[in-house]
Amino acid sequence: MSFVAEKLRMVEARIRAAALRAGRDPASVRLVAVTKTVPVEFVVEAVGAGAKILGENRVQEALSKMDAMRESGVEWHLIGPLQKNKARLAVGEFSLIHSLESIELAREIDRQAKKKGIVQKALLEINIASEETKHGIRPEDAAGFMKEAAGLENLGIMGIMCVPPIADDPEKSRPYFKEMNRLAAELALEGFEITELSMGMTQDFEVAAEEGATLIRVGTAIFGARN
């Protein structure tokens, strides 16, 4: 078995174990293999080893990989920030955009999706620790955002996503993941369709699986350190 295949199996097993520890159905947690900066040959290996969803940060890098892997049948997610002027390129190519973070971007995605006759699915990125430097909208503004975006017929907001503060200890992410879970439940109570909770990376993905993540984005633990 290749290095990538072995690592992928290991991450999948750890997610499964974490879900079971928390009394969750392991099938309710899906892995997004983060392939930013990873050469196509290793991405192909991951897909061959069973990766179903690939996550990329940059639209152009993703598009060229998609081109090289047309027949793979894999699902592509955009997990990095999306500039408004790139929305045209991204809409319809990614099955899910994790990084919706402004109403202007929401309107632009909706406009481009309408032109293509599709509904683009996305997640609302939450700046869960309200950090100055972070992308995303503040938790207290999430409901207002959902209300404003509800009129956009070609944009489907399926849930929320976060990148908590970088920490040396995965347990430091737990309170933020709990807060995300609580926010998702609150939004669902208000009548919004919230089915996805995207959280957890190499350093803290088991904690995320325990705390209710439905999508987990892991790069380094599968492909090794990026340059």
Ligand SMILES: *Cc1c(COP(=O)(O)O)cnc(C)c1O
């Ligand atoms: C790079 C990245 C990841 C994966 O990070 P690793 O630490 O390599 O697992 C997950 N989510 C986002 C938004 C990223 O940019």
